[in-house]
Amino acid sequence: MSETLDNIQQQISENTILLYMKGNPNQPRCGFSAKAVQALMSCGERFAYVDILEHQDIRAELPKFANWPTFPQLWVKGELVGGCDIITEMFENGELKPLVEQAAKEA
Numbered sequence: 001m002s003e004t005l006d007n008i009q010q011q012i013s014e015n016t017i018l019l020y021m022k023g024n025p026n027q028p029r030c031g032f033s034a035k036a037v038q039a040l041m042s043c044g045e046r047f048a049y050v051d052i053l054e055h056q057d058i059r060a061e062l063p064k065f066a067n068w069p070t071f072p073q074l075w076v077k078g079e080l081v082g083g084c085d086i087i088t089e090m091f092e093n094g095e096l097k098p099l100v101e102q103a104a105k106e107a
Helices: 003-014 031-042 056-066 084-092 096-106
Strands: 017-021 048-051 073-076 079-082
Touching: 003 056, 017 031, 017 096, 031 084, 031 096, 073 096, 079 084, 084 096
Parallel strands: 017 048
Antiparallel strands: 017 073, 073 079
């Protein structure tokens, strides 16, 4: 396995709540990442992030690893939750907060 894939697996396993995004939570560099961060921050739990614009290797490999073509990508407890639309929809219908709170409690 490549070093990049090892890094991705390590990031996912070491961070209970992890967002792969463009930019960072304070300065998202695309609208989809901004919406995802807003929803996650509204849940009130800490989360890790990886700026894929700073890590071109991860940007290239993660879509194949995850079988998910776009960013952002939210991972909770080692499982891919989804991208911006799914994150936003889960937030709006009340599913995201309990998922994130439970994961944070178990961390």
